[in-house]
Amino acid sequence: MSYAQLGPIAVHLPSRIETNEDLQEQFPRWDLKLIAEKTGILQRHIAEPGETASDLAVAAAEKLFQENNIDRSTIDFVLLCTQTPDYPLPTTSCLVQDRLGLRTSCGALDFNLGCSGYVYGLAMCDGLIQSGAARNILLLTAETYSKYIDADDRSLRTIFGDGAAATLVQAADDQSMRGFRFGSDGSGGDMLLVSDGGGRPTEDAIEPRHRKRWKSRLYMDGPSLINFTVEAVPQLVDEILADNQMSRGDVDLYLMHQATWKMLDQLRSQLELPPEKLPIEMADVGNTVSCTIPILIDQLRSRSNWNAAAPKMLVGFGVGLSWAGCLWEDHFAIG
Incomplete structure (x- = not known):
């Protein structure tokens, strides 16, 4: 039997950075020092207005392929966790499959689970691999929560950042998870x-x-x-x-x-x-x-x-x- 092995990871963050100093200038009455003590957050990466979860996911995947010399033709399943999909439908993972030039025999699935999603995703990878349905899975997480946050919202704007991560999960003989x-x-x-x-x-x-x-x-x-x-x-x-x-x-x-x-x-x-x-x-x-x-x-x-x-x-x-x-x-x- 084969088991899922958590392989290389690539991270992609939007180029726009919003620091606490930026917010302090914009909102002088906010106590950013106290907020930072509670959150532990000093800055966040924020997607541009036209930049979506699929854009971040594709960038992370391309980085993963390039940095680890991965042949994209070996990918047989894409799992995408996001709570900010490009559209209600079609499935964002299908759009990602096409943009990445993955073969059409590749499975593609979105799942909306947020903060617990990466562990759930690893479990689904393990199930697909143990069942023999897949051997090389591209597990993507991509979020643009900033699109849901009003500019004046002190409670959320100081916490949430945007980003994406791509993980190659492969079949292996030994059980690591x-x-x-x-x-x-x-x-x-x-x-x-x-x-x-x-x-x-x-x-x-x-x-x-x-x-x-x-x-x-x-x-x-x-x-x-x-x-x-x-x-x-x-x-x-x-x-x-x-x-x-x-x-x-x-x-x-x-x-x-x-x-x-x-x-x-x-x-x-x-x-x-x-x-x-x-x-x-x-x-x-x-x-x-x-x-x-x-x-x-x-x-x-x-x-x-x-x-x-x-x-x-x-x-x-x-x-x-x-x-x-x-x-x-x-x-x-x-x-």
């Missing part, structure tokens, strides 16, 4: 949502959990999301560890969705982990939704202290509500 666990709770769908643009009439749409303070199409109830996270994530972590007869100390790194510094610091405290075990690396990119985990892996892989063979845990959580995690050893970097 295991212990997948998932969770979902749609009763929390009112914590983070864009309620317009779908098929449901506006008057029947989900109402935000609390009064909307800003004009943004995107609504976020930060305190409720933190409460959900500090309850669901430690439980998920312990369930995965118990399934695999491991303790928290057996895991080298906990690589989690980079939401905000405050949220991840609370998880460090809740899980009783030292800072180096749960890295926070979002200062220069912000919260890029489904792209945060592959961006984090790409950043850490380049460092001399990266212990590829040591077990790591990947954990995504957020909008949906949805959450997912798995254990991972970086066999690609070892080999």
Whole structure:
């Protein structure tokens, strides 16, 4: 039997950078120092008005192919996670398949899952590979949340950045990912949502959990999301560890969705982990939704202290509500 191996990753970020200094000049009354202390974010990359998720995804994929000498004719499936598709239909991954010049016998699938999407995507890759349906999968994450955010929205504009990541997931003889666990709770769908643009009439749409303070199409109830996270994530972590007869100390790194510094610091405290075990690396990119985990892996892989063979845990959580995690050893970097 073959298993999925998480291979090389390429990241593409829009060229336009919006710093906290830029925002301070534009909004002198905003306390950007206090905001940065809570979010851990100093700047974000923002897509241009005509720049879409597919543009970012294609750029990331082309970078992946070029930097790793990948023959695009070997790609037999494209999985694209995005909550900002180019159109309601057609499927954005089909457009990406065509733009990349991938063969027409290549499968293509969009999935809308946000912050937990990368781990869900890896699980789908593993299933496709174990079933024999695919051997070389292009897993893409691409988000342009900035298009949902009003320029005056202090709560969201200081957090979310745009970007894309491309990961090659290949069939391998040894198992490098295991212990997948998932969770979902749609009763929390009112914590983070864009309620317009779908098929449901506006008057029947989900109402935000609390009064909307800003004009943004995107609504976020930060305190409720933190409460959900500090309850669901430690439980998920312990369930995965118990399934695999491991303790928290057996895991080298906990690589989690980079939401905000405050949220991840609370998880460090809740899980009783030292800072180096749960890295926070979002200062220069912000919260890029489904792209945060592959961006984090790409950043850490380049460092001399990266212990590829040591077990790591990947954990995504957020909008949906949805959450997912798995254990991972970086066999690609070892080999």
